[in-house]
Amino acid sequence: MKVGILSMQQITNYGSFLQAYGLKSIIEGLGHEVEFIDIVPGEQLSRYRIGRFHKFGLLWKRLFVKHPLRQLRCTLKLHKRFDKEFKPELGVGVGNNSHFDAVVIGSDEVFNIAQTTWFGFSTQLFGEDLNADKVLSYAGCFGATTLGILKELNVHNKIGGLLKQFSAISVRDENSANIVVELTGARPYLNVDPVIAYGFEKEIRLPEHKGRYMLVYTYPGRMNKPDEILAIKKYARSKGLRIISNANYFDWVDEVITPHPFEVLGYFLSAECIVTDTFHGAVMSLKYNKPFSVIVRGMNSNKLTYLLEQFGLKQRIVGNLSELATIMEQPVDYDSVNAIINVEKERTIEYLKDNLQ
Structure with a gap:
């Protein structure tokens, strides 16, 4: 069977790369031929329209830090x-986007329209105008989008009608599931992110670094508040740990790295502990059974909070930065976490096998 994947594979983001690679590998492991499909931009909705100076504003926001030129060098190196390397290796841009026996939409925030993006409200991400015999999703996510936002933008009926044409719908968090129920009347499948479902045993690359370190995993422009910096540094120093930041410059860390995505997995595996405020940072922390703490931000609270609840790890959320050390020292029942992971891996295979026949 020829399968197309419509995802966030064009985004310059380690989590986006790894989830796309993981889903592609799982489907290929089921004996199918897989190609990625590029997103076709849609309407720029009023509340999330890209203005004339949007790119300059975004650049200014990311450079309005203590060391803007160093941050700019990090960002340019990452892009x-x-x-040049990672996207071609993933297979982005090589597909001919011809007829597919099936198209899988997901994972990642493929249904999130409450954000300012270059592709806007692309109805293609909801299955419209795809040259395929059938369309399904895998672990799709509405992100910060709520049913109320969809109704305010008057796109809920359009999206509901498109989702009803899917042969199967799989999402990865309860907010997304509730939206699908309200719009279609049917309960979708709940599946884990492909980074959890796929093993990466053959791909993972261990870092050459020696010694013990804490990994700080975040995005540009974040983790720069004095209380966050103080709490992170204080705990790291109390444990004699170097602090390593992933593709994001801070003058308070010991080293900044811009590794291959498979090396990112290795850095998580080899870390003594992790501090993160991202979904995939939490995913890789629990995947490799690490002590970690999570700072939840507004834009990712729906999916990130549900992920931690799903694995019984909600206590890893840092409500007050003074609690960071206590949370780090609190042991995690990874026997229970790993049992859930094993069940979810089987459910992933079962869902894709059943719906890609």
């Missing part, structure tokens, strides 16, 4: 490596 260069993704464009």
Whole structure:
């Protein structure tokens, strides 16, 4: 069977790369031929329209830090490596987007329209105008989008009608599931992110670094508040740990790295502990059974909070930065976490096998 994947594979983001690679590998493991499909941009909705100076504003926001030029070098290096190395390796842009026996939409925030993006409200991400015999989703996510936002934008009926044409719908968090129920009347499947479902045993690359370190995993422009910096540094120093930041410059860390996505997995595996405020940062922390703490931000609270609840790890959320050390020292019942992971891996295979026949 020829299967197309419509996902966030064009985004310069380690989590986006790894989830796309993981889903592609799982489907290929079921004996199918897989190609990625590029997103066709849609309407720019009023509340999330890209203005004339949007890119300059985003650049200014990311450079309005203590060391803007160093942060800019980090960002440019990251984009260069993704464009020249990582995306071609993933297989982005090589598909001919011809007829597919099936198209899988997901994982990642493929249904999130409450954000300012270059592709806007692309109805293609909801299955419209795809040259395929059938369309399904896998672990799709509405992100910060709520049913109320969809109704305010008057797109809920359009999206509901498109979702009803899916042969199967799989999402990865309860907010997304509730939206699908309200719009279609049917309960979708709940599946884990492909980074959890796929093993990466053959791909993972261990870092050459020696010694013990804490990994700080975040995005540009975040984790720069004085209380966050103080709490992170204080705990790391109390444990004699170096602090390593992933593709994001901070003058308070010991080293900044811009590794291959498979090396990112290795850095998580080899870390003594992790501090993160991202979904995939939490995913890789629990995947490799690490002590970790999570700072939840507004834009990712729906999916990130549900992920932690699903694995019985909601206590890893840092409500007050003074609690960071206590949370780090609190042991995690990874026997229970790993049992859930094993069940979810089987459910992933079962869902894709049943719906890609």
